[in-house]
Amino acid sequence: MSEKIAVAILGASGYTGAELVRMLALHPRVRIAALTADRKAGSTMAEAFPQFTGLDLPRLIAIGEVDWASIDLVFCALPHATTQEVLKAVPASIKIVDLSADFRLSDPEAYAYWYGHPHKALELQAEAVYGITELDRAAVAKARLVANPGCYTTCGQLPVIPLLEAGAIDPDQIVIDAKSGVSGAGRAAKEANLFTEVSEGFHAYGVGHHRHMAELEQGFSKAAGRPVRAAFTPHLVPMNRGILSTIYVKLQPGRTAEDLHAILAERYQGEHFVKVLPFGTSPQTRHVRGSNFVFMSVAADRRPGHAILLCVLDNLVKGASGQAIQNMNVMMGWPETTGLEQIGLFP
């Protein structure tokens, strides 16, 4: 086995940080050299996440304590809006995969509109490559800084973008009804995310104004070659992991739902992580749990001239940390599946 690179994980005490550790601890080309967590600095990773008991991992430190000279690549899993200033301070020789939303919007005005303040690292933003691996592979391979996409965005763009690029659907009639497990909300102690407030119930949130809309529409607009606005409604499912997008689209004249399936099947043929299931199959989030896989399919709509797309992934893996590692593999020129072989844990 060839030599290992040294990686740092910033924000290791959150769920996406822990997912990075879970997968990178067994990645044959990587050595975890630094783990940061400001409030829990000084603790061991096993204290923050007992599933790591027995693993040989560095102790949690503050970001300021990272010895950048010893690091080859950094995964940044910090909260949105806190990342810009941190990453400005990272030496230019170090590759970065950023899991926050801070570098996902390429247009500074769009960023300011959706996040309520001007971007604080415009030069970095200009060079950042948005990285849904299967859609942006060539650019990711050359990037120094990859903006890792949001979970909802990955689950919305993977099935829709090829159809827009093929001109097969109407860009103005896209409805994404998305449902996510609770881990997408992170580990912060909020009343709304208590077990008692979430279990045995279901609701929509952020109706009409969720920030992942900006990312979705950025990708759709690029694919359609003109500005696109799409309906997007996220819902909270009483489960830990998983996203399902149920997507209603209007076919361009002459197209059928089966055509859409054929376009997607061809587009993702040969992709290891994206599986297009037979037409009419209903993919389930539980079958991709803990894995980097995406399952999608297409079904008929009762309304003539319309079709339904269904897509599932694990929000913490392909929707966050798994895709981050996939992007690292591409950036480093390694086989894309390295360290990501795990099969869905069901039941």
Next chain:
Amino acid sequence: MSEKIAVAILGASGYTGAELVRMLALHPRVRIAALTADRKAGSTMAEAFPQFTGLDLPRLIAIGEVDWASIDLVFCALPHATTQEVLKAVPASIKIVDLSADFRLSDPEAYAYWYGHPHKALELQAEAVYGITELDRAAVAKARLVANPGCYTTCGQLPVIPLLEAGAIDPDQIVIDAKSGVSGAGRAAKEANLFTEVSEGFHAYGVGHHRHMAELEQGFSKAAGRPVRAAFTPHLVPMNRGILSTIYVKLQPGRTAEDLHAILAERYQGEHFVKVLPFGTSPQTRHVRGSNFVFMSVAADRRPGHAILLCVLDNLVKGASGQAIQNMNVMMGWPETTGLEQIGLFP
């Protein structure tokens, strides 16, 4: 207290049967006189459902053992397609609330199309009154046989029908993305409904061909004054009870999302069980759990000229047994809330 009527519940060993018992056992105008359950005949209700331990209830018997002469009203909670012949044999003096799908479609051809065989009780079908109480109150009051609506249908028609009747939305652009708890699937032992197959995951089912579509479209067509086809996708939520419908509609020219809210607020003003929450509020299934309430609201859609409706109810109560009792109250001329006062059990 005035005299009580004697009711029979056919199919008392299923979930909707048990819900009827739960509420009717405390209903001040009703005496439970007969409970049937063919396979479990001979058992006590407490053996089938231990929550009834200590209650004074008749033993479960076979349908053939019911002494119809002693019964005033029957709730029929039998499986779909088995109900027609059973109800033909019920004496004409007995009122009926049927919770199956057998009498919901008024058009015999539609029934034959969706259920795959001709209807076996056409005369009863002709007289049956479809009963979403708030929409069909006057007809229910005069009915002998009420076809109690499906859970998805109630959750889809209550917010949409007033908007169609007002001409405020485009009948051809209705998308109902519905999510239901597992109790809607009944108590039959099926691999697909095992805890291990359902928990910690999410999926759509019956995509493009669920039978509740027929009911939805029947109501929408009547309200629109012409045939309507709507998209309807049911999903299975890992929870026991509750339905949320997220409904995407296209506004008629000149209409706004706020207009829709105003139409619904006016339509349901004074209704005890249907609450229109403030514009933009996201109703949650957990807040109506175990109650006969419906919470709904309207929100903006990112796409200009569109709006989003949100509606929740408990599929076993307002979606089945609660509405059945509400319909009985109307048929008997009693206050509509009698025996249905229970507030949502949260958490």
Next chain:
Amino acid sequence: MSEKIAVAILGASGYTGAELVRMLALHPRVRIAALTADRKAGSTMAEAFPQFTGLDLPRLIAIGEVDWASIDLVFCALPHATTQEVLKAVPASIKIVDLSADFRLSDPEAYAYWYGHPHKALELQAEAVYGITELDRAAVAKARLVANPGCYTTCGQLPVIPLLEAGAIDPDQIVIDAKSGVSGAGRAAKEANLFTEVSEGFHAYGVGHHRHMAELEQGFSKAAGRPVRAAFTPHLVPMNRGILSTIYVKLQPGRTAEDLHAILAERYQGEHFVKVLPFGTSPQTRHVRGSNFVFMSVAADRRPGHAILLCVLDNLVKGASGQAIQNMNVMMGWPETTGLEQIGLFP
């Protein structure tokens, strides 16, 4: 209907407060006259708990705003240790049911030992009556201040105390392995109670040092006529409501497990809320959900000379707010089941 009394609920924005409102709103002898919640003062109850939408309830106020002259009885559902000073200020003419732990330990030294500070309302503590209704009914009837028991304590003492009083089991060999739903932890935003930290997993907590031990041992010691120490281990079940106690006891010479069952069956004969199921039956928490019922049974132990007791209740009802209302009914001389008729909500 006779005249209603005016009650105040202190701490109405927590789960036990909301449970009180849920049941008292339909109680025929009670009018809810004041609701307090310091941080949420000014809000409506429907804002804090949307299940109350449409109910005619007073707005949430601060405790200092309560007009005591208009109140007949107060339910105090404040956090432990905050209650003593609040209740000292309540006029002596007002009856009190306190749901906190502050007045449960009759020995001031025991209080100081377990809670780490001297008791601040010793006179009230001296007059407080500990109230598991079925065990302390006569004293509750005469009390001005009832200390409403803890959820674990009620679920442990109801099956054990009659056996100790009968001299049927060894007081030194009692093991209570208890399992509770998450609502027992309250509505405070803590990382440990997030959905993601609780669902799909199981663990013990407070092993060897949980404060309900003090209450359990106080009751056991009184029943045994000498100091008793019992093993008690609470566990967190990924569900909202319910407690199951699995209790391992050693039989006194000549006694059998069946004897224990007979003692309990006789002791609770005629009790509306406590049901002793047939020997060997396994009671389930789900069947008492939302109700004030207790189901218990006795089973054989593989070890000769031992037996196993099983007991379930809903921690928010019989384990808190339901028993509080039951105690109020006794204090007021009303039928004990008034307002508490609700049957278990299953599924």
Next chain:
Amino acid sequence: MSEKIAVAILGASGYTGAELVRMLALHPRVRIAALTADRKAGSTMAEAFPQFTGLDLPRLIAIGEVDWASIDLVFCALPHATTQEVLKAVPASIKIVDLSADFRLSDPEAYAYWYGHPHKALELQAEAVYGITELDRAAVAKARLVANPGCYTTCGQLPVIPLLEAGAIDPDQIVIDAKSGVSGAGRAAKEANLFTEVSEGFHAYGVGHHRHMAELEQGFSKAAGRPVRAAFTPHLVPMNRGILSTIYVKLQPGRTAEDLHAILAERYQGEHFVKVLPFGTSPQTRHVRGSNFVFMSVAADRRPGHAILLCVLDNLVKGASGQAIQNMNVMMGWPETTGLEQIGLFP
């Protein structure tokens, strides 16, 4: 990479079969050569378990179709009592790891007592090696047929056996209060295991007469050097995976709870999969989910002279398929962790 052996999995359409496939598909020394499932013969593994979509796996066949000449080792995951005749027919050159209960009891009379019929493969039973890997490693290494232990048994014996062997606890005073996720009940369609019957509730089952008692007592008796009867009560937790055993033990004179911790810490020092957490720590099932790890600890008991042991594992991994692979690794002389490196999937 060295050459791979060919394995067959009998009973691949159940949960333990699927777990074997999940881990063996990535095992570097193994090729899955045959998969059987009588009722689903002819299907692909991805049809039975969609998480395997895209994997190159043999089609499901009937047991009679297996070409034994091509097989080196067989995992048998068939239902209890069906295994004896099947394994008699397997050529003697093939190694066997049997996950059923059929060969776990070494005493034919004990088998007949607990299973209600004489054993049908007494010669195989005589040679079978009971295999909790950490306790029976040397014997497993030489075995042809390993009887893979039950999930409850592994979770009960790992913490208790070293203490019995050290003479540190009283063999007559062992109480095992065990709690398991639902996957332990298998994939058979039974009403009792429906989501609606299991979620949001908790109960004990098999109280006083569960078959894993026989296994537990067999191990305890051997370790104590005399017949032992232990209390064992299994409970069903509304979660998919995981077992927690809360074990109450009586210390031998002069022993302390801390002594027990020291004995276990020393006994499992150097074991990769068994981690003894610091004294008083409460292990959680969620932290070993999907992994082959066992976390255990010791805590004080309120009763003088007693202690509490806590132990967790994933019932489908260390409690079944993971330990089966661990045993195969030992039988083949490979590093014991081969193919079992996966870290707990949390949340």
